[in-house]
Amino acid sequence: MxxxxxxxxxxxxxxxxxxxxxxxxxxxxxxxxxxxxxxxxxxxxxxxxxxxxxxxxxxxxxxxxxxxxxxxxxxxxxxxxxxxxxxxxxxxxxxxxxxxxxxxxxxxxxxxxxxxxxxxxxxxxxxxxxxxxxxxxxxxxxxxxxxxxxxxxxxxxxxxxxxxxxxxxxxxxxxxxxxxxxxxxxxxGIMVHSDAEQMLKKTGCHAVMAARGAMGNPWIFDGTAPTVAELCEEMKIHIREMIALYGEDSAMHMARKMVHDYFRGRGFSGVFRSAASHLSTEQDLLEMLSRAPEAHPGGLEALCGRGGNGGQSL
Ligand SMILES: Cc1cc2nc3c(=O)[nH]c(=O)nc-3n(C[C@H](O)[C@H](O)[C@H](O)COP(=O)(O)O)c2cc1C
Missing domain, CATH: 3.20.20.70 (Aldolase class I)
Known part of the structure; x- marks a missing residue:
């Protein structure tokens, strides 16, 4: 990373x-x-x-x-x-x-x-x-x-x-x-898991480093796709750790861009995603996450990898 x-x-x-x-x-x-x-x-x-x-x-x-x-x-x-x-x-x-x-x-x-x-x-x-x-x-x-x-x-x-x-x-x-x-x-330019192989093959380099492709998509590392439930669970854990470190006010302010990143390109409606800009408390986040299954066409157990797999494009 x-x-x-x-x-x-x-x-x-x-x-x-x-x-x-x-x-x-x-x-x-x-x-x-x-x-x-x-x-x-x-x-x-x-x-x-x-x-x-x-x-x-x-x-x-x-x-x-x-x-x-x-x-x-x-x-x-x-x-x-x-x-x-x-x-x-x-x-x-x-x-x-x-x-x-x-x-x-x-x-x-x-x-x-x-x-x-x-x-x-x-x-x-x-x-x-x-x-x-x-x-x-x-x-x-x-x-x-x-x-x-x-x-x-x-x-x-x-x-x-x-x-x-x-x-x-x-x-x-x-x-x-x-x-x-x-x-x-x-x-x-490593935006999906398979881009890593391209980089290795085209350059002969020894390892690759992901950057923007990993924003809101830790699954780029193992090349899997999360379900809506797993996506929400990851956000909950991540942002709870931020709150423990920075306090709720600062953490939630920083977390807005991360919540945007997590939901981007995964089939959630724009109206639903825009709520990320207004998160102020952990309770706001939990409420938003509780609405995630109905904001995705496939519901709670649907896979929501970017581009249909663990990868994505920006
Ligand atoms: C928001 C943002 C912050 C960055 N911060 C750093 C940094 O602190 N140190 C660094 O060496 N590169 C930083 N970079 C560059 C990335 O590490 C990486 O080199 C660049 O995004 C190219 O990779 P990508 O095309 O896969 O995103 C940053 C890039 C972005 C978009």
Missing amino acids: APLAGYTDAPYRRSMRRHGCRYAFTEMVDAAALVYARERTKLMLLRGEGEDFLGVQLLGGDPELLKGGIDVLNEYDFEVLDFNLGCPVPKVTKKFAGAELGRHVDEALACFSLFPGRSKFPLTAKIRILSEDDPAPTIALARGLEELGAQAITIHGRIKKVIYSGPVFYDMIAEVVKSVRIPVIGNG
């Missing part, structure tokens, strides 16, 4: 793991926030019960803040520390971090060189392809990261400019796979 800002907290990851996800990440954590606003980052760094393989992802482009951030993370317990070199959001790129830093290979490698020896965790990085037709710059970045000690690299097969839209350039990922000795994790 990919790191997803605003999503991949402990309750979210536990939902994914209930359906076969073995390896997940926190969302990206900003080095400045770790150094200057530690309280605010505590919940982001929380490991949920039963999470036996958890990576943390650090974001930043300022060497001093990165060092401080690494030191703070050393006080926690993770299996891996991943460096974010792929985030295209303007708020991040204007600070010369994420994908903007990744595009400047020398500066990106200079930042990553601060990690070995300072971080107590095995190191990885998540990058984007740097060109759609020339593999050389992406290979240079990947090789540089490998030489500095990265033990695996995740590559999102889209350039920074397109953000998250458009095709994934499998060839560019395949070229990197051939050029490094460390495992490469392929990312981008």
Whole structure:
């Protein structure tokens, strides 16, 4: 499971793991926030019960803040520390971090060189392809990261400019796979379970990372389709865990987008789904879920996988 800002907290990851996800990440954590606003980052760094393989992802482009951030993370317990070199959001790129830093290979490698020896965790990085037709710059970045000690690299097969839209350039990922000795994790456009096999086959990568395809669809991991009853049960557990962590007000506010995600593309009417925007209490959620069977043509025991199986399209 990919790191997803605003999503991949402990309750979210536990939902994914209930359906076969073995390896997940926190969302990206900003080095400045770790150094200057530690309280605010505590919940982001929380490991949920039963999470036996958890990576943390650090974001930043300022060497001093990165060092401080690494030191703070050393006080926690993770299996891996991943460096974010792929985030295209303007708020991040204007600070010369994420994908903007990744595009400047020398500066990106200079930042990553601060990690070995300072971080107590095995190191990885998540990058984007740097060109759609020339593999050389992406290979240079990947090789540089490998030489500095990265033990695996995740590559999102889209350039920074397109953000998250458009095709994934499998060839560019395949070229990197051939050029490094460390495992490469392929990312981008895995929307249904079978897309994972496509990514493996087309790129020769060692593992795949799901992102938007897993939003509201933890079943993407085991490739099954839930019944309406199972869908509702999963939401109940997931959102109860959010309430336990954040309190009802904050949790329900955050949960609205997740409830939208769970119901999207599964045959529920638009009118029914729009109720997700107005959820304020757990009781509101339970009432909405009690109406789910009548809002689906097949009722409580109907399969409601996206696209008729465990997969989906957005
Ligand atoms: C809402 C959202 C939040 C994201 N947050 C992060 C993040 O914190 N760290 C990161 O490396 N990538 C982040 N990404 C990028 C995803 O991890 C992934 O690389 C991207 O969505 C491409 O995969 P997909 O086409 O399968 O969705 C985010 C993407 C979205 C849509």
